[in-house]
Amino acid sequence: MDFNDSAEEAAYRAQVKIWLEANAPKAHPGSDPEGSDSLAASRAWQAKKAAAGYACITWPKEWGGQGGTPLQSVIFGQEEAGYPIPGNPFQIGLGMCVPTVMNFADEATKQRFAGPAIRGEEIWCQLFSEPSGGSDVAAARTKAERASDGSGDWIINGQKVWTTGAQFSDFGIVIVRTDPDVPKHKGLTMFWIDMRDPAVEVKPIHQMSGGSGFNEVFFTDLRIKDSQRLGGIGDGWKVSLVTLMNERLAVGGATGMGWSQFMEVARQTPGMDGGPALKDSSLREKLADWYVQAEGLKHTRNRTMTALSRGQTPGPESSIGKIVSAVQMQDLANEALEMLDQYGIINDVDLAPQHGGFQSSVMFAPGLRIAGGTDEILKNIIAERVLGLPGDIRVDKDVAFKDMPTGR
Amino acid sequence: MNFDFSDDQKFLKDEARKFLQANCPASRVRKVLEDDSMAYDADLWKSVAAQGWLGAAIPEAHGGLGLGHLELCVIAEELGRVVAPIPFASTVYMLAEAIMLAGSDAQKATYLPRIAAGEIIGCLATSEGPGAVSAATVSASVEGGKLSGVKIPVTDGDIADVALVLAKEGGQAGLYLVDMAGVTREALKTLDPTRDAARLTFSGARAERLGGAGEGLNLLEQILDRAAILLAFEQTGGADRSLEMAKEYALERYAFGRTIASYQAIKHKLADMYVKNELARSNAYYGAWALNTDASELPIAASAARIAASEAFWFASKENIQTHGGIGFTWQMDCHFYYRRSRQLSLVAGAPRVWKERLVSHLERRNAAA
Numbered sequence: 001m002d003f004n005d006s007a008e009e010a011a012y013r014a015q016v017k018i019w020l021e022a023n024a025p026k027a028h029p030g031s032d033p034e035g036s037d038s039l040a041a042s043r044a045w046q047a048k049k050a051a052a053g054y055a056c057i058t059w060p061k062e063w064g065g066q067g068g069t070p071l072q073s074v075i076f077g078q079e080e081a082g083y084p085i086p087g088n089p090f091q092i093g094l095g096m097c098v099p100t101v102m103n104f105a106d107e108a109t110k111q112r113f114a115g116p117a118i119r120g121e122e123i124w125c126q127l128f129s130e131p132s133g134g135s136d137v138a139a140a141r142t143k144a145e146r147a148s149d150g151s152g153d154w155i156i157n158g159q160k161v162w163t164t165g166a167q168f169s170d171f172g173i174v175i176v177r178t179d180p181d182v183p184k185h186k187g188l189t190m191f192w193i194d195m196r197d198p199a200v201e202v203k204p205i206h207q208m209s210g211g212s213g214f215n216e217v218f219f220t221d222l223r224i225k226d227s228q229r230l231g232g233i234g235d236g237w238k239v240s241l242v243t244l245m246n247e248r249l250a251v252g253g254a255t256g257m258g259w260s261q262f263m264e265v266a267r268q269t270p271g272m273d274g275g276p277a278l279k280d281s282s283l284r285e286k287l288a289d290w291y292v293q294a295e296g297l298k299h300t301r302n303r304t305m306t307a308l309s310r311g312q313t314p315g316p317e318s319s320i321g322k323i324v325s326a327v328q329m330q331d332l333a334n335e336a337l338e339m340l341d342q343y344g345i346i347n348d349v350d351l352a353p354q355h356g357g358f359q360s361s362v363m364f365a366p367g368l369r370i371a372g373g374t375d376e377i378l379k380n381i382i383a384e385r386v387l388g389l390p391g392d393i394r395v396d397k398d399v400a401f402k403d404m405p406t407g408r
Numbered sequence: 409m410n411f412d413f414s415d416d417q418k419f420l421k422d423e424a425r426k427f428l429q430a431n432c433p434a435s436r437v438r439k440v441l442e443d444d445s446m447a448y449d450a451d452l453w454k455s456v457a458a459q460g461w462l463g464a465a466i467p468e469a470h471g472g473l474g475l476g477h478l479e480l481c482v483i484a485e486e487l488g489r490v491v492a493p494i495p496f497a498s499t500v501y502m503l504a505e506a507i508m509l510a511g512s513d514a515q516k517a518t519y520l521p522r523i524a525a526g527e528i529i530g531c532l533a534t535s536e537g538p539g540a541v542s543a544a545t546v547s548a549s550v551e552g553g554k555l556s557g558v559k560i561p562v563t564d565g566d567i568a569d570v571a572l573v574l575a576k577e578g579g580q581a582g583l584y585l586v587d588m589a590g591v592t593r594e595a596l597k598t599l600d601p602t603r604d605a606a607r608l609t610f611s612g613a614r615a616e617r618l619g620g621a622g623e624g625l626n627l628l629e630q631i632l633d634r635a636a637i638l639l640a641f642e643q644t645g646g647a648d649r650s651l652e653m654a655k656e657y658a659l660e661r662y663a664f665g666r667t668i669a670s671y672q673a674i675k676h677k678l679a680d681m682y683v684k685n686e687l688a689r690s691n692a693y694y695g696a697w698a699l700n701t702d703a704s705e706l707p708i709a710a711s712a713a714r715i716a717a718s719e720a721f722w723f724a725s726k727e728n729i730q731t732h733g734g735i736g737f738t739w740q741m742d743c744h745f746y747y748r749r750s751r752q753l754s755l756v757a758g759a760p761r762v763w764k765e766r767l768v769s770h771l772e773r774r775n776a777a778a
């Protein structure tokens with residue numbers, strides 16, 4: 001038992017280090033994460049990685065990857081994290097959408113999309129959630145009907161919501177209802193679409209945290225070719241499972257304000273008796289708990305990496321990451337606010353400790369507990385897929401979609 | 409990255425599980441629980457000794473198998489799964505570890521072969537009353553090689569042949585090896601009768617110091633760090649078994665026309681257990697690595713392992729009873745074995761509260777140094 005790279009892993013890491021030292025940015029590209037400057041910086045960095053084969057390490061060489069192992073991809077990520085690299089708006093596309101396209105599209109389509117996506121020239125978004133359901137994606141109401149002119153084309157009408165990055169995306173994959181007369185999982189079909197089509201309207205959503213990372217997307221008689229279909233008619237649910245399987249790998253843990261930032265601030269903040277807050281025993285106990293959780297997650301990742309390194313499939317333990325880190329992010333940041341006492345309410349990067357990191361964590365954590373599977377859905381997944389407990393009783397299983405009860 | 413046990417170690421774990429399934433069924437645990445005259449399962453103790461487990465981490469030169477601490481970790485996990493009613497922790501994680509850590513050559517030669525052979529049972533005597541042990545709570549004292557004082561509670565104190573005792577000599581705390589012949593022992597009623605404890609009264613017992621003068625508390629911390637990691641594996645084993653019991657029961661029990669496993673309140677409860685158990689396991693693995701390599705991170709790794717494992721076992725053992733409903737609250741069900749053991753294991757090497765404080769103190773020092 002050790003944390004050492006195998007000989008091949010060490011050689012790969014060394015090669016990655018040399019490349020990063022020569023190519024990675026040394027200074028941060030600007031402070032506005034949603035600004036267009038940083039999008040340009042992101043594209044530039046992506047293109048550089050793609051040219052060297054580091055953009056999608058596990059993809060086959062013919063598609064612009066390196067034909068590498070998942071562990072090599074992790075190694076690159078670890079080393080890359082040591083540099084002030086720009087944000088990654090390509091993750092949803094390269095992690096989920098494009099792999100779905102690669103799985104189900106014809107050769108010409110794959111040729112058309114792989115290169116530009118991997119080089120960061122084209123950005124993709126995932127159009128699954130709707131007002132009618134995010135956990136229950138199969139309740140989608142956006143519909144696609146065959147054009148009446150016999151062309152075989154499809155006409156899409158309806159609305160998606162919470163679509164991250166739609167505002168700057170070039171393409172998207174969309175799950176739509178093609179048959180309302182069969183039970184809900186059977187009447188869905190997946191397509192790729194051009195987000196620049198005038199029949200697609202993107203309206204940013206103002207998040208409670210202040211930013212606008214996600215959007216509403218409306219389709220009004222969007223006409224698409226049948227060749228844009230991914231998988232069979234009515235197979236959309238099965239196709240979406242392929243996408244979501246990749247999502248579990250793509251959605252990372254929470255970053256930013258953790259136990260060490262908390263400890264740093266607790267050293268400098270007066271506690272109950274005027275000494276440092278770090279001496280307050282109630283805070284020390286919580287600090288210990290967060291440290292132990294964070295270490296638990298870190299070493300769970302190390303176990304996953306070990307399985308990959310040995311050429312095995314990682315065990316189910318990797319499923320605990322987001323649920324633990326999102327809840328901790330919220331609790332820890334809130335405890336930091338309470339430690340600051342009255343001052344904790346100040347949400348100003350110049351006045352609040354850690355440039356207001358705890359305040360922004362408090363405001364973003366609710367979203368993290370929902371995005372990519374809510375806490376409750378993730379617990380269901382652990383209970384059902386890991387522990388083998390029965391699925392929830394389904395009242396909508398044998399009912400035609402059009403007859404299903406709906407609410408708000 | 410090679411952060412897992414080796415195939416050989418996993419094989420040993422499988423073998424240990426099979427052995428304990430055959431030799432330590434719940435009926436044996438129950439017997440020790442119910443029979444007041446049985447302090448531990450002496451037959452199991454003998455057969456565990458015959459397997460060589462007592463000396464797994466003891467060097468061959470001293471009669472052990474000379475394997476290593478990783479092997480001891482996998483054995484510990486399996487002992488925890490079956491809540492084995494034997495003085496393994498006191499003898500192996502505490503006494504043997506202490507002697508390997510700080511013993512003189514003569515002490516090693518005297519004690520280790522006998523421990524490995526199953527000839528002596530050990531115990532660690534530090535507590536004298538309610539509250540966390542510190543320099544201030546030690547009144548037992550040594551003068552001219554003779555120890556006097558009272559220790560309570562001492563796990564396995566009623567059956568031990570050798571005690572490692574925290575006492576003061578010339579005002580300085582030290583650890584002393586004491587032959588238990590002639591020491592007065594009174595068995596105590598405890599929450600976990602499958603792991604007995606006693607009040608020990610020493611009146612001029614012959615005592616031989618282990619380690620340097622005035623090194624007692626320092627050394628005790630190091631011994632407890634080692635023990636904490638091994639105990640964490642026992643706790644993880646117990647927590648995993650509790651989750652399995654809850655799952656097996658929930659899949660069979662019907663209420664309101666369906667299995668209780670189909671209710672989300674139960675599903676989410678079991679998912680919570682799983683999450684805590686995995687966090688405990690990952691922390692325990694890190695502890696195992698630190699123990700095996702004697703890394704400088706050992707105190708931090710041990711604290712984290714102990715905190716996570718104590719939390720996981722407590723949660724899993726109490727929610728296992730809850731999942732069983734009324735029947736879980738009965739003497740006949742085995743659920744309470746795990747609940748009782750979770751208390752015993754959380755308290756025996758210092759409560760999690762104390763370890764949380766130690767952890768943060770270490771982190772403070774580490775971060776200040778960085």
Ligand SMILES: Cc1cc2nc3c(=O)[nH]c(=O)nc-3n(C[C@H](O)[C@H](O)[C@H](O)COP(=O)(O)OP(=O)(O)OC[C@H]3O[C@@H](n4cnc5c(N)ncnc54)[C@H](O)[C@@H]3O)c2cc1C
Nearest residue numbers: 126127128129133134135162163164367370371372374376
């Ligand atoms: C920051 C952010 C980014 C996002 N990006 C995208 C994106 O790019 N593309 C995309 O398609 N979607 C995206 N989403 C949407 C996200 O996937 C959904 O919000 C999420 O799946 C929950 O769906 P919902 O909002 O409809 O809530 P609902 O599904 O209506 O859930 C409401 C509440 O009911 C609970 N609930 C629902 N079903 C069950 C059940 N079976 N058992 C127990 N409780 C249940 C939920 O846990 C939740 O607490 C994003 C969301 C956020 C917050």
Ligand SMILES: Cc1cc2nc3c(=O)[nH]c(=O)nc-3n(C[C@H](O)[C@H](O)[C@H](O)COP(=O)(O)OP(=O)(O)OC[C@H]3O[C@@H](n4cnc5c(N)ncnc54)[C@H](O)[C@@H]3O)c2cc1C
Nearest residue numbers: 661662663664668671672673674730731732733734735737
């Ligand atoms: C100390 C004690 C005294 C008692 N005294 C009496 C008495 O005097 N008279 C009497 O008649 N009874 C008495 N009882 C019985 C008590 O009412 C039942 O034990 C209790 O109602 C639970 O039922 P159960 O034991 O059959 O467990 P179950 O109903 O089988 O429950 C097992 C588990 O499944 C869960 N569960 C069950 N149904 C659901 C659901 N729909 N959704 C979510 N979770 C569910 C439960 O919460 C529990 O965790 C007593 C019990 C105890 C422990």
